Amino acid sequence: MSELSETSVATQQRSPHLLSRWSWRELWQGQLWPVAVALTLIIACVFALSALVVRVEKIMTDQGRSVLAADLVLVSGNPIDDGILASASQRGLTVSAQTRFGTMAFSDENMQLVSVKAVANDFPLRGNLALSSGGAARVQSQHVQPGELWLAERLFSLLAVKEGDDVMVGDAQFTVSGLIAQDPELSFNPFSQMPAVLIHYDDIARTGAVQLGGRVQYRMYFVGADDAVASFRQSIELQAGQRWISESTQGRTGDLIDRARQYLSLTLILVIIMASATLVLTCQHYTTSRRETVAMMKSLGARKAWLWRWLAGQLLMLFAFAAVLGVGLGALLETLLRLPLGDILPDPLPPMGLMPVLTSILVALLVAIPGMGISLIKLVNTPAIAVMQPEGSAQSGSGLFSVSQASPWRFGLVLVPLGALLIWFGDNTLMWLTLLGLAVMLFLLAVIGVAVVALLRKKRWGPAMQLALSRIGRSPLATGAQLAALTASLMLLAVIWLLRTDLLADWQQTLPSDAPNVFALNISEAETQPYLAALDEQNIAHSSMYPVIRGRLVASNGKQFLKGTQTQQDNTNTRVESDQEQSDEALRRELNFTWRESPPVHNKVIAGAWGGEGTVSVEQGIAERLRIQVGDELAFTVNSQPFSAMVGSIRQVEWRNMRPNFYFIFSPDVVAELPATFLVSFRIGADQSPLLNQLGRDYPTVSLMDLRIMASRIQLMLQQVSLSLSVLAALGVVSGLLLVLTLLRLGLSQRQQEMKLYRTLGASRQRISATVWSEYGMMALIAGLMATMGAEGMVAALVHFGFELSPQWHPSLWLGLPVIAVGLVLALAQSMLPKLLQPLKS
Known part of the structure; x- marks a missing residue:
């Protein structure tokens, strides 16, 4: 470039064709290669990461929805209005109804309290329902038909029945159709579980078990396009006793998916930041290397407009080259990133669509505007005298991080990606x-x-x-x-x-x-020691025996919950009841209470002190929601019998560890005289089903909650998400x-x-x-x-x-x-x- 003459500059200014050829030669032979590599890196990384994020998020969403049996579920304590169904149909959603209730099941020899799920022909709308029948030659079915009765595995031993036997469910007589091998819906509350049976929705009336005022739960399952489901959900105003369940609200799986999404988004943001910094550094380096060239061109008569055309031609070719190469490399990188996930990813993979391509190019463009524009404005403004004046003499510092004397307005280009961020991540x-x-x-x-x-x-x-x-x-x-x-x-x-x-x-x-995978409930006090001895005899690790009574929290410091009245006249204790208190689910149902001399080893006391007569320890979450503090006086009822206790401590409870956990744990003197049953949790292997059945036969009044299938499904989901996040973290x-x-x-x-x-x-x-x-x-x-x-x-x-x-x-x-x-x-x-x-x- 030092051989450039004034005539050649003028000729280049007059000839667009020669300008393009010069720009192309400058691109291939000049100092723009590092900038091209940086842009390619941004596009490739963003494409690969966003494509993998799209796939993994769809997989996680599908996993979450498969355990719901639908995309969205409406749960209600009362029959669901037909207007809701009409609204769903208008939006093209598929709807399936389900009713749940508890009742007694009777065989010729035994009886058992069971949880009945009455489902429609098309249940489940998501996931797999496996029903097995036919003795040695098992026949698999995926839907319940009218007149059929399907039992959980343990009910065969509890009721002493086999396929083809008759069982009364409420007032209706059914012939046992077979075994529930797999139910897509997960349930995490062992205290409210009973062995499950499946019947058809049309057979509800025959059972006579659904009565006005009874404890019945109505569910509606919806499946459809994401935007239609979201629009439908927003259009429905929930009534008292109604709530939505989606993959992001479903207990452990919802928490897992929500945090995984947060990590995916955060990883993408950090990768963009680092790739952008790479672009800024390389562009600054290019600007430094071409400063003398631009100064020489200006000294020979080149104008700013011509310089911008010269640079724009190079940058346009550069960006097109980087886009093509970046998308290609990104697709290859995304394929390589999926290799470690090959055994657990579904086949076929969910489509990624055009979004990763558009996202990667748009991100690169938004980053390039300030990342390259700030440096190029500085380059174009280089004075002709810079031919003889080194850059460092006109600046404070030197090199990549020097402070320029140029006008600072060019830094306003940073507002372009910031504005996009406000729109995208507002x-x-x-x-x-x-x-x-x-x-x-x-x-x-x-x-x-x-x-x-x-x-x-x-x-x-x-x-x-x-x-x-x-x-x-x-x-x-x-x-x-x-x-x-x-x-x-x-x-x-x-x-x-x-x-x-x-x-x-x-x-x-x-x-x-x-983690325990079996809960034994409703153990009488006389059976506690024999039951623990039976577990010890088989070398089964188990928890302590927990007494359980069911009751309600009714008041705090004289203030009645759910009634909006104030029974205590002390102004220091007067406070306005919040909407959150009025709607808290823990106040609208019976809770499981227990008592202990010492805190559970898996709970942590974070406020107050354990122990003391007449005290209760409160779980942190409900304490925060209801504004309960150490020293407050709480009132409870058990079987209409009132009693009270002072809050002695607040506990941090990890609800996800599948161990026995409680909102309220009392000192023994408060509730020990109330009639209670006991529970214990323990862990058995997949090959120990005969032992579980033997316990069911030896203790027929004890309810056994077998959570092994559920636990294995959570472990599989955890494995999928964990490996996916490890790959993303590596990128x-x-x-x-x-x-x-x-x-x-x-x-x-x-x-x-x-x-x-x-x-x-x-x-x-x-x-x-x-x-x-x-x-x-x-x-x-x-x-x-x-x-x-x-x-x-x-x-x-x-x-x-x-x-x-x-x-x-x-x-x-x-x-x-x-x-x-x-x-x-x-x-x-x-x-x-x-x-x-x-x-x-x-």
Whole structure:
């Protein structure tokens, strides 16, 4: 470009064809390759990640809906109005009805309280219902027909029946059709479960069990297009006793899916941030390398308009090239990312549609506008005098992080992606918390980094280290920017992996390996010791025996719940009842109470103290919802018998661990005299069904809740989500490593001119190498330690405020991340130093 003449510039300005050819040659032979690679990286990573996110989210959603047996379920304590069904039909939704009720089942020999599910022909609308009959030659069916009766496995032994026998359900006589091998609907409340039977919806009237005022639950199942289901749900105003169930509200599975979605979104955001930083760095490097060229062109008569056409041609070809290559590489990367999931992903895979392509190109464009535009505006505004004036003489600092004297209005381009973020993630608290935390963290890390370097410079070091520290501390602003950029890249990749680790650790508590999978209920006091002895004889691990009574919470400090009245005149205790209290489900049904001398080992007391006569320990969630505090006086009723207790402690309860848990645990003196039954939980293997049946025969009045099938299904879902998040986390870490390597590579490249100066002044190759090793080793160590602190703080905030989990400490990170940082720097320096020192050879 130094051979450019004024005539050639004028000719190029007059000839669009020659301008295009020149732009193409500049693209292939100039310094735009790093920018093209960065854009390709953004498009490929966003495409691969968004495509995998779309597939995994659809899979998780389908998994969640399969355990609902539908896309959306309406649960009601009263018959559901026909207008709701009409509204669903108008939107093209498929509807299936179900009624649930409890009643007695009678065989010739025994009787048993059962939970009846009366279902329609098309149940389930999602998932699989497996019904098995036919003796040795089993025949599988997926739908219940009129007149059929299907029993849970345990009922065959409890009722002493086999296929073909007659069983009375309420007033109706049925012939046993066979076994319920698999029911898609999961239920997690062992206290309210009874052995299940399936009958057809048309046979409800024959049973005579559904009576006015009886405890009956009505359900409607809906399936259809997502937008139609969402529109239908918004159009329905729920009445008292009604609620929706969807994949995001279904207990453990809903919690799992919701947090997995949050992690997927967060990972995508962090990958975009890191890829964007890579683009900004490479574009700044390009701007620096072409500054003298632009100055030369201006000195020979090139105008800004022509320069913009010249650059626009290059950038248009560059973006088209990056889009094609990025989408292609992204598709390949998404395929590779799915390889570890091959055994658990469904076949065929859910389609990903065009959204990943559009998203990746749009994200790259939004990032490129400020990422490239700010640097290019600076480049076009380069004065002609810059041909003779080095960039560093007109600026504070040098290199990639120099401070330009150009007009600051160009930084307004940052508002373009920020506006898109506002539209795209306007109500995503987790995303804004991440960005705000990252911005604050960057500022703090930059300040800390500069302070650490200043402190180190006060100490006496060897010549190489002294020269390295002098180089680092030459410009506090540039040093702070360099350390902040390196620290941020290390911190972000650590955040992605630590969040994944914390989420998986939390999900392991959803169903720990030793979680009980059978509950024995309704054990009489006389049977407690024999029953425990029977379990011990078979070496079955079990919980303590818990007494259970059923009652209601009716008042707090003299204030009656659900009635809106105030019975106590003390103004200090007067408070207005909230809508949340009025609608809290725990107030509208009987709860399971128990009493203990000591707290359960799987509960944690977080306020007050355990024990004391006349006290009750309250679960944290219900205490927060009903504003119950330590020292409050609570009133209860059991079988219309009132009693009260003072709140002695608040407990943190992990409801997902499938262990016996209670809202209220009393001191024995409060309720020990009330009649109670007992429960115990234990764990048996898949091959121990005969033992379970033997317990059912030996203790016919004890209800056994076998949750093994449900537990295995949760474990499968957990496995799918965990492996998917591990793959996504690995992709995020790879993106972070690419950013770190790009940052270090460009930083080392800019040292080449300084190395020439050092050599001219008589510095040896060994001294120059030692100085570079010391400089970047020290920066890597400082950045690694600061990234560790930043990652711990950021993960703690995200886990607590975003995922509503308890923050964890990560001791291995404090050693691992600094070692990784130093290792990356040393490896890169080892590979680049010989090339950088090549011009110095004699």
